Amino acid sequence: MERRGVLAEGSENGVAHGGDLDAARRLFPAAPDPWIDLSTGINPVPYPLPPLEASALHRLPSPADLARLKSVAAAAYGAPGPDHVAAAPGTQILIETLPRLVPRARVAVIGPTYAEHAAAWTRSGHEVRIVGALSEVEGAEIVVAVSPNNPDGRVVTAGALLRATGGRGLAVLDQAFVDLEPVEAAAPEPGLVVLRSFGKTYGLAGLRLGFALAEPALVRRIEAALGPWAVSGPAIAAGCAALSDDEWRRTAASARCQDAERLDRMILRAGGRILGGTALFRTATFEDGPELFHRLGEAGIYVRRFPEFPERLRFGLPPDKAAWCRLSRILK
Structure with missing residues (x-):
């Protein structure tokens, strides 16, 4: 089985992830504190959560609490109703769970992309191959794509993904980065599962909250696999507040797009060639x-590198003026 994807420091089970400042400190022990972590694609300006009610921590979430979150998520994500929404403690657990719910199959992952997709299907015994385009998925019963893609921002529509499966199986569309993009988000339909990330958009990755949008029968199977109380009370409260705030999401999309354009200018001035990305x-x-990469690391700035493509670096957005200035000095 072929496996390749987005790899860097901080590997676990052979798959790398951003945000591992322990790995950064091992690589650059003399770097100044505080570190500026640009190795993730998480909104650096988090949603301003309202005060948390003590009951969210003192008691288990009730079925009514979860139902309210699913209703709010359905409205925010364009699902027909809450029965089309499975809530989970982050999209990573959904990436792990889906392969366990279907019989062994031939899986095509459009890559290079987030490496956990191929790894999860492989761990569950499926025959996995990475392909460069939808035109190369012939023979696959399950097709997986990230759109906008990590790390290049490539867009794949739900319709194109479904056509690629030819009605043979399942199309999985990971739209973790779609919320702040000027592209159309997908709604669940037969043969399609859409994954949505809460933590990246709202800068609250530590809460661990994500969603799968799918047909009700598959949603019920996902929820049964996750078990009771899969989403914590604080995550439910935060999700209900943030997903209901359309104005904040629109403002954040505009602001982060401006930040990304500013980052583009800095990269170009430093002699870089932009391959793509998201807001x-x-x-x-x-x-x-x-x-x-080493100059940045020695200055306490951690970005993603790719062992398969040593000339390639991925930059997240700096969180504040001081971080922007430090990055600008090194890139100059």
Whole structure:
């Protein structure tokens, strides 16, 4: 089985993830504190959560609490109703769960992309191959795509993904980065599962909240696999508040797009060539990619690098003026 994807420091089970500042400190023990972590695609300006009621911590979430969250999520994500929404403690657990719910199959993952997709299907015994385009998925019963893609921002529509499956099986569309993008988000329909990330958009990744949008029968199977009380009371409260706030999401989308354009200008001035990205990150190539990674690291700035493409670096958005200035000084 072929496996390749987005790899860097902080590997677990052979798959790398951003945000591992322990790995950064091991690589650059003399770097100044505080670190600026640009290795993730998480909104650096988090949603301003209202005060949390003590009951959210003192008691188990009730079925009514979960039902309210699913209704709010259905409205925010364009699902026909709450029965089309499965709530989970982050999209990662959904990526792990889906492969366990279907018989062994031939799986095509459009890549290179977030490596956990291929890894999860492989761990569950499926025959997995990474392909470069939808035109190469012939013979696959399950097709997986991330759109907008990590790390290059490539967009795949739900319709194109469903056509690629040819009605043979399941299309999985991971839209973790779609909320702040000027592209149409997908709604659940037969043969399609859409994954949505809460933590990336709202800058609250530590809450662990994500959603699968699917036909009700599959939603029930996902929920049964996750078990009772899969989503915590604080995550339910935060999700209900943030997902109901359309104005904040529109304002955040505009602001992060402006930040991404500012980052583009800095990358170009530094001699980089932008490959793509989203409102929350940019991926670029540099002739001196490995050297630049080390210069940034020595300055306490951690970005993503890709061992398969040593000239390639991915930059998240700095969180504040001081971080922008420090990044600008190194890139100059």
